[in-house]
Amino acid sequence: MSQLVSAVVVGADRLGNIPDVLRSHNIAIMQHISGRDPAHQKKKSLQLPSGTQLLILLTDFLGHNVMKTFRAAAQRAGVRVLVCRRSVCSMKQALAQCGYCEAACSRACGQRQK
DSSP states (O other): OOOOEEEEEESOSOOTTHHHHHHHTTEEEEEEEOSOOTHHHHOSSOOOOTTOOEEEEEGGGOOHHHHHHHHHHHHHHTOEEEEEOSSHHHHHHHHHHTTOOOHHHHHHHHHHHO
């Protein structure tokens, strides 16, 4: 079984079914930030939690300044950024474009390569 990717999700008050979708792609949410805190708009030195491997920005629930702040933090930390809307379909499409297969798919791909 492949190792879980630790992700920080920014945007939305509730995630609905998105944690299930991420789990099926071997991605674990280590922190969810709604992005409503006004400090996130102005903070230039924001840092992502230690161990973050993926930053997911839910664009339909974030302002431009908040997105800019978190993108800059990800760039400083060398963390990959995934941007999509807060819907299961949009999340699956963005994950596929970034090369994150579902867990069942990655096991099948690994078996084919042997």
